[in-house]
Amino acid sequence: MNTIQQIRNIGISAHIDSGKTTLTERMLYYCGRIHRMRDVKGDDGGATMDFDSIEARRGITISSAITQVQWNEHFINVIDTPGHVDFTIEVERSLRVLDGAVLVLCAVGGVQSQSITVDRQMHRYGVPRIAFINKMDRTGANPRRVLRQLREKLRCQPVLLQLPIGSESQFEGVVDLVTMEAVRFQGPDGARVERTTIPGEMLAEAESTRRELLDQLSLFDDDLAAVLLGGVEPDSQCLHTVIRRATLSRQLTPVLMGSAFRNKGVQEVLTAVTRYLPSPADRRVFAREICDMSEAQAQRNSSANSTATLSAVSVSDGLVELSATAVSAPLVAMAFKTVMQTFGQLTLLRIYQGQVRRGDSYVNARTRRSIRFNRLIRIHADQREEIQSAGPGDIIGVLGIDCASGDTFTDKSLQCSLESMFVPEPVVQLSIEVVRNDDQGKLAKALDAFRREDPTFRVSTDPETGQTLIAGMGQLHLDVYLEKLQRDYACECRTGRPRVAWRQCPTRPVHFHHIFKKMTGGPGQFGQIQGTMTPIPPDVANSFEFVDETRGGCIPREYIPAVKQGFIDELSRGPLGDFDVVGMRIVLTDGAYHENDSSDQSFRLCAAEAMRKAILPEADVRLLEPIMTVEVDVPAEFQGTVTGHLLRLRGHITASENHNDLCVMTADVPLAELFEYTSELRGMTRGQGTFTMAFSRYAMVPADVAARVLNPGRQ
Known part of the structure; x- marks a missing residue:
């Protein structure tokens, strides 16, 4: 049984064709998880983690895949993520729940466009990483140039832990600058690691580079600086400790090198993962307390004065720090990915606190519904193993539950929610229609499944033509789903030409004060809201922000979500046409309600009308x-x-x-x-x-x- 300190949850991320899936394949082999290494684009069915037939045929990773390996008495959950930008949501939701990452870089291509995107995602979730410069055997390999690009393009502090022995086709191993040993990988599969003395012709370069390493590390550790000033040579364990501490704080990025395809350097990456990257216990994770609105409603209703404006219960949403070491603590877990299958939904779950047990029920913090977990599985690529329970730090699968990506599950005793993941906006859309009218039901079923499992895949209807529109992150993204339509649903479709997913955004702040009043024979509808709309700069226009700054119960707390939803209802079109409206921040400052005529619906309609009539027409909306x-x-x-x-x-x-x-x-x-x-x-x-x-x-x-x-x- 592994302790929490021996668990590592890591992702392998890279620009396309940098060799990350090959690296993962070698990791599985050296850890004994598989007994034969397969090539990504080979004739033997492709790499283990690219088990989907479309992935095997195209030779690319499309969907993130999970496995577990053991190395040096550590249990490592590994997620191999796509390198193509069209499938960036797979990287996004994986990094959201991972504790560390390996950033794979091509020794020739260096830091490329998707490397920068992945770096941005790692920063978003505060994920420590090590870097692996792959393909050192290729003509033009230049690790020093890659190191410079890490500093200049990613603005990080790389620390070189190895030097190459030989270059390009003559590459045969590395010099370990921490232990000052030559490391070679012998045998046809590179499984035998030999540590010997450094070749004489490399000794001067190794000593000089090690001195640079020590100087760099001393900037992050006063004790090491004192040791160096005293003229004492620090031992390797001291350096490992300093590197680990600086890596966990994301001050440094350790850099290793090798050739995964030639079976060189992979074991050193595995050791670095266990040595430098965090365990679940090393990461601080917070959940936000959820206001119990039913309690607020009860307190309002119990007030003696039923005609005056009542004070809503003051609820301060605080942060709760979770404990990965307290196994008996109440459960907190995140569903970070859902996959629609023939026999129901598979949900991938990361456990942050407490335990999940087969047969127990847990609460979805978003819907407040209690759901029974009847089947728990551990996943290795496309293979499954039934389990009875799982604890903090585990990544498992749950079969047959209904939820969405980003949902939080807790024990019934808790009311808290983890921050969900960032979902980028789709940039390409096209029209789609079935070739045979009888397939209309198949199309609807398929599109619903795709939409549920991929937040960047959107389905809408053109209001002018009535055509069904699908939108995604790029042409390849949509092509893959069209291929799945035919393969999995036997549904043949025609598509229109790809077109840009235009957006529109406000450029001028607007102060609004809007009253919605509708009287009928019975109870009427009344809502009054006041606030400001401020544009978000276009370069970060990817979301709608809503802030509630009302005070004194002018709008009851239970109506605030309806106000927010009313604004959102009007964001699918704007003054310029049927393009999504993005890039605005609305601050609700004041309002009023009527004891009998106000409801969720009246405030939702009030906000929608305010957006349509009072905000967007005055906001100088641009394309x-x-x-x-x-x-x-x-x-x-x-x-x-x-x-x-x-x-x-x-x-x-x-x-x-x-x-x-x-x-x-x-x-x-x-x-x-x-x-x-x-x-x-x-x-x-x-x-x-x-x-x-x-x-x-x-x-x-x-x-x-x-x-x-x-x-x-x-x-």
Whole structure:
């Protein structure tokens, strides 16, 4: 039985084709979880963690996959995440529940666009990480350049723990700068790790680099600084302790290197995971207390004065720190992923506090419904093992429960909720219709399943044409779901051309004071609200923020959620058309209610009408478009042609580097200009150019472009 200090929950994240799934495959092999290593794009069915037939055929990870391994008496839950930007929600929800991560970087490509996106996600959830520079055997491998990019592009403090022995095709191992040993990986599978003395020709470089390492570490530990000032050489255990402490506080990022495909360096990564990354007990996790609205309502109703404005119960939402070491504490767990299967829903659950037991019932903090957990499983890729219970730090599956991604489950004695995950807005949409009318039911069932398991997959109806629209994070994202439609539901569909998911945002603050009054023969409807709407800058316009600053019971507490929902109801369209409205913060400051005529419904309608009639018309709403960070790799001879073309696409060049005969350019380009870029780039570079892109932000559309979008007939 592993103690909580021996558990590690980690994710393997990277830019596409950096080798993270290959690294995971080698980890499984060296830990004895599998007995044969398979290639990601091999003829033997693909990698263990890419078990979906679409993943195996395409040679990419589409859905995050879970497994468990044991290494050095530690129990490691590993989640292999996709590297393609279109499946970024898989990385997002995995990092939300993980304690640490391995950031895999290509020794040639270095820090690329999705590396930056993953770094941003790690920062969002405060996840410590180690970095692994992979593909050291490739021509052009340059770990020093990758180290510089970590500092410049990710603004982190990398600390180099290894030096390569040999380079490119001659790469054979690493020098461990902590123990000052040469480490080689022998045998056809690299399973035999040999530690020997450092080759004489590398000794001077190793000593110099170790001195840099010690100087860097001394900045984060006064005791180590004192030891070094005293002229004493610190032992390896002292250095491990300092590195671990600085890694957990996210002050440093330890950097290792190797070649997962050539079976070199993987065991050192596993050891670094157990040595430097946190256990569940090392992470501070907080849940927010939930106000018991029924109690507030009871107290209002018991007031002696039924005609005057009543004071709502003052509820202060506080934070509760959870304990991963208290096994007997009440349960707090998060459902971070749901998968719709033939026999019901599979829910992936991370336990933060307490225990889950088969057959017991737990409360969904969002719905307040009690749900019985009849089947618990431990997951290894596509294999399952039935279990009776699980404790703090565990990641398990629960079969047959109804919930959504991001839901919190607790014991009945607790009323608290964990912060949910960030969900990016989709940027591409297209129309979809069935080829055979008889398949309409299949389509509806499939789209509902896709929507439930993937928060970035959206389904809507075009109000003008009545067509069904699907939206996602990119063309590949939607293509995969179309393929699943045909494979899993035998539903053949036609689709329209991809189009941009435009947004609209306010640019001017608005003070509002709105009264909703509707009288009928019986009880009427009354609600009054007052407050301010403030725009959020377009570069962070990805959510609607609502703040309640009412005081003195002017609006009863139980009606506040209805006010918020009323505002949200009107965000699916705005003054510019059927584009989502984003980027606003509403602060509710005052209001009034009627004892008999006010209700949830009246305040919801009041807020919706206020948004439609009082806020948006005065907010100077402008059109927004998604901006993509595009990274283009082309032979240097085509640099000028490609640069000029990017500028004509309304692009902004942010970086350009030349490595030998290859030019790597980074640019911010509107998505609307990129739908034909694959063929355009091939034509300009005689088929030699490649590119990747990642969503960057929403930005305001220039007036002339906005006019063409909003008035397509006036060309």
